[in-house]
Every structure is written in structure tokens, then in C-alpha cells.
Amino acid sequence: MYKAIRSESFAAWAFMAPGLLFLAVFTFWPIIYGIPLSLTDYSVITETHFVGLDNFTRAFQDHNFLISLWNSLVYVLVVPVIQIISILMAILVNSRISGLKMFRAAYYIPVVTSMVAVALIWSWLLGNNGVVNYLLLKVGILSEQVSWLSTSSTALYVLMFITMWKGLGYYMMLYLAGLQNIPADLYEAARVDGAGPLRLIVHVTLPLLRPHILFCTVISVMGAVRVFDEVYILTKGGPGTSTLTSSVYIFQKGLEQFNFGYASALGLIVSVMIAALSVLVFRLNRKGGVNTY
Numbered sequence: 001m002y003k004a005i006r007s008e009s010f011a012a013w014a015f016m017a018p019g020l021l022f023l024a025v026f027t028f029w030p031i032i033y034g035i036p037l038s039l040t041d042y043s044v045i046t047e048t049h050f051v052g053l054d055n056f057t058r059a060f061q062d063h064n065f066l067i068s069l070w071n072s073l074v075y076v077l078v079v080p081v082i083q084i085i086s087i088l089m090a091i092l093v094n095s096r097i098s099g100l101k102m103f104r105a106a107y108y109i110p111v112v113t114s115m116v117a118v119a120l121i122w123s124w125l126l127g128n129n130g131v132v133n134y135l136l137l138k139v140g141i142l143s144e145q146v147s148w149l150s151t152s153s154t155a156l157y158v159l160m161f162i163t164m165w166k167g168l169g170y171y172m173m174l175y176l177a178g179l180q181n182i183p184a185d186l187y188e189a190a191r192v193d194g195a196g197p198l199r200l201i202v203h204v205t206l207p208l209l210r211p212h213i214l215f216c217t218v219i220s221v222m223g224a225v226r227v228f229d230e231v232y233i234l235t236k237g238g239p240g241t242s243t244l245t246s247s248v249y250i251f252q253k254g255l256e257q258f259n260f261g262y263a264s265a266l267g268l269i270v271s272v273m274i275a276a277l278s279v280l281v282f283r284l285n286r287k288g289g290v291n292t293y
Contacts (some may be wrong), residue, residue, distance in 0.1 A: 014097060016223075017245055020253055025199075031268075031271065032157075033270065034152075034264040034267055034268055035264075037260060037261055037264040037267035038055055038261060038262075038264035038267075038268050039051060039055070039057070039261075040261040041051060041055075041259075041261045041262075042138070042255045042260045042261040043258045043259055043261065044260065044266075045281045046266055048261075051261070054092055055261055055262045055264075055265035055266075056265050056269070058262065059262070059265055063242055064177065064249060065246075065266060066243045067265035068241070068245055068246045068248065068249040069246055069270075069273070071156060071241075071242075071243065071245050071246075071275075072224070072225045072227070072245045072246045072270070073225075074161075075156075075159075075160060075224045075225065075227055075245060076221055076225065076277070077160070078160045078163055078164050078220070078224050079217060079220045079221050079223055081164060082164045082167055082171060082220060083122055083171065083213065083216055083217055083220065084170060085164075086167075086171035086172045086175055087175050087206075087213075088215070089107060089168065089172040089175075089203065090172045090173075090178075091175040091179065091201065093107070093115070093172065094176055094179045094180065097140065103171045104176075105174075106285075107168060107169040107172055108169040108170075108172075108173060109169070110165060110166045110168070110169055111167070111169040111173075112238065113166075115166075115229040115233060118162065118166055118230070118234060119162075119229075119230060119233040119234050122234070123149065123234060126148040126149055126158060127148055128145045129145070130147065130229075133145045136141055137173055143262050145162055148199075149189060149234055149238055151239070152239050152242040153234055153242075155239060155242050155243045156242055156243045157197070159227075159231055159234060159235065159243055160201070160235075161200050161224055161226060162230050163224070163230055166219070166230075167223070169222065171216050174212055174215070175209060175212055175214055175216070177212075178208075178209050178211075178212035179205065179209070179277060181210075182204070182205065182208045186188050186204050186208075187200060187204060190204050192200060201268060202281065210285065213251060213285070214281070214282070214285045217281050217285070218281050218282070221229075221273050221277050221278065222277075223279065225241055225270065225273065225274050226246075226247050226248065226251060226270075226274070227245055227247060228245070228247035228248060228251065229245055231245050231247075231248050232248050232251065235246070236250070243284060246266070246270045246273075247270075249266065250263050250266045250267050250270065276281050
């Protein structure tokens with residue numbers, strides 16, 4: 001018995017080892033190395049000096065960094081919307097209706113499509129002479145063309161929509177896996193007691209999906225705060241600072257201006273913010289939730 005457990009433990013560690021090594025090298029080590037780096041003015045080019053907490057003091061007086069933090073927090077508004085829609089999509093594709101495999105594939109295609117391709121597609125769709133403007137003008141919603149990605153009032157929300165569109169399929173598949181683990185007996189018992197489709201969702205499906213909801217919410221909050229690809233490819237933080245997110249600003253300070261010490265300090269501040277939001281999500285999930293049937 002003991003040998004069997006040891007064998008299973010060894011197999012488990014063997015499977016986890018590549019992932020843990022990847023995490024250690026590309027996630028944990030940069031965070032640890034960033035702590036001493038944030039206390040210097042390291043820039044590759046000039047001599048490095050110890051500056052203490054100056055980088056952190058400067059960060060909270062940096063207008064553009066504060067704007068980038070605010071934009072990242074606004075980006076978190078994507079999280080509840082994407083979770084609700086992906087749960088509804090998972091319930092839909094978990095139903096016994098024809099053509100479901102096609103729907104599952106269609107919803108998942110954006111997930112496996114590269115961000116560069118997605119950006120090119122949406123920049124074409126959202127262009128002045130793109131399909132979106134054409135359709136909205138055709139039905140009378142717009143009276144003139146809108147530069148969706150070049151207008152300060154719309155650019156950030158358009159990027160949030162693109163992020164949501166690309167991520168829906170990923171979260172849908174996670175929720176679908178959770179739905180398929182719910183015993184059918186529970187639904188049958190609820191139907192016998194007179195529960196309709198809505199009560200089945202509220203009192204059976206959602207309570208049993210809570211671990212999946214917590215996991216998906218935490219990783220989507222982290223993803224929203226760290227969003228980079230679509231912002232950098234489509235707007236580079238513009239127009240002005242309207243779409244400047246914290247990741248884009250850190251990239252600009254570090255890899256464009258070679259101010260690695262300051263960029264490390266900014267990265268640590270954002271990491272603390274992500275950790276605080278994750279703790280908040282855990283606490284809300286513990287206090288909130290839905291009563292079981």
C-alpha cells in the first residue's frame with residue numbers, strides 16, 4: 001500500500017515537474033529578482049545605484065502610472081460579464097440539441113487564434129469603412145462613421161469587448177467540464193420536486209459550479225489587470241492615455257526606455273494589486289454564493 005502511494009506520488013511529481021520548472025524560471029524568479037532591482041536605477045546602459053524606495057515614491061506621483069492603474073481596474077469590469085455569458089454558453093452547449101459540436105468549435109476558435117490575427121481582424125472590422133460602421137449606419141444607430149479605436153471615449157471599451165470575445169470560449173470549456181461532472185440524479189430529484197429550468201440553474205447548477213466560478217473569476221481578474229497583447233497591438237495605450245494599462249506602461253518604461261529599476265517597482269505594485277484583488281474574490285466567494293436546493 002505504502003509503495004503504491006509512493007509510486008503514485010512520484011508519477012504525480014514527474015508530470016508536474018515541467019510545469020513547476022516553467023513557473024519557477026519565468027514567474028517566481030522574475031518576481032524575486034524584481035525586488036532588489038526595484039531598489040536601484042538599473043538601466044543596462046549607465047552605472048547602477050541603490051536608490052532605496054525612490055522608485056515607489058516616484059510611482060505614486062507618476063500621473064501616467066496612476067491612469068494606467070485606473071484603466072486596469074476599469075478593465076476588471078469585463079470579469080462578471082465574461083463569467084455570466086460563458087456560464088450561459090456552457091449550459092447551452094451542454095444541452096441535448098443538434099449541432100452542438102459545431103457551436104463548441106465555433107466558440108473555441110477565437111481562443112486558439114493568435115492575438116495578432118485577432119487584432120488584424122478587429123482593426124479591419126472597426127475601421128472607418130469597416131463592417132461595424134457599415135451595419136450601424138445601415139440600421140440607423142449611427143449617423144456618421146466612428147473611429148472606434150482612435151476615439152478616447154470608445155477605445156478602452158472596444159478593447160474590453162475584444163478581450164471578452166476572445167476569452168469566452170476558454171471559460172465556456174471550463175464551465176462545460178464542471179457541468180458534465182454534476183450528477184444527473186440531482187436534476188431528476190429537483191424536477192420531481194417541481195423545479196423548472198430557471199430553478200434548476202439557480203439552485204442546482206450554480207451552487208455545484210462554485211469551485212469553477214471561483215477559479216475562473218480569479219484567473220480572469222488576473223488576466224484583466226495584466227492585459228497587454230490586444231492593447232499594445234491595437235492602440236499602444238492611445239489615443240493619449242485612454243487605453244494605457246499597467247502592463248503596457250511597465251513595458252514602455254522597461255523595454256522601450258530601458259528604465260528597468262523603475263519598471264520593476266511598477267511591476268511589484270501591480271503584483272500586490274493583483275494579489276489584493278484575488279484575496280477579495282476569495283472572501284466574496286466565501287461570504288456570498290447561492291443556497292443549495
